[in-house]
Amino acid sequence: MPETEKTAAPATPWEYTLTIPHDLRAVTVCRRTLRLILTMHGLIGLVDTAELLATELVGNAVRHTKGPVILRVSWKPGTLRIGAWDANPEPPEPPRELAKHLDLEEGRGLGLVRACADLWGWQPLSRNGSKGKYVWCELTTAA
Secondary structure, eight states: OOOOOOOOSSSSSEEEEEEEOOHHHHHHHHHHHHHHHHHHTTOGGGGGHHHHHHHHHHHHHHHSSSSSSSEEEETTTEEEEEEEEOOOOOOOOOOOOEEEEOTTTOOHHHHHHHHOOOEEEEEEETTTTTTEEEEEEEEEEOO
C-alpha cells in the first residue's frame, strides 16, 4: 500500500467569512463548513479542536444574542484564527474554571475556548452600521 503524501500547512494567508441566521442549526453548518475549509487547505490536524472552538463561539453568539452571526476563519502561516461577530456589544461573560464546572451542561463555552486555544479575546466591533462584539481565538502550529 503506498504511503499517503503529507500535505504541508499553507504558506499563503487566506480568510473565509460565513454569515449565518439566528438559528441553532447554523452552528452545525458552521462546524461542517469549517471542517471542509481546513481539510481543503491541508490543516486536518487542527480540525477537531477548531470545530470545538467554532462551535462554542458561534453557539454562544446564537444563544445569547439576537440577529445574525458572522463566523470568520483566517490563516496566517502558523496561526489559525476563528472568530464570531454578533450584534450584542456587551462583553462575553468571563470563562469559568472548567475543573469546577465539568458537571454543567451549559456555561462552559468560554472555559473550553480558554483551555483549548493558544490565545483568545474579544473586542467591540461595528459591522454594516451595527454595533456588536467579535470574540476570537487562535490555534498555532509548530513551525
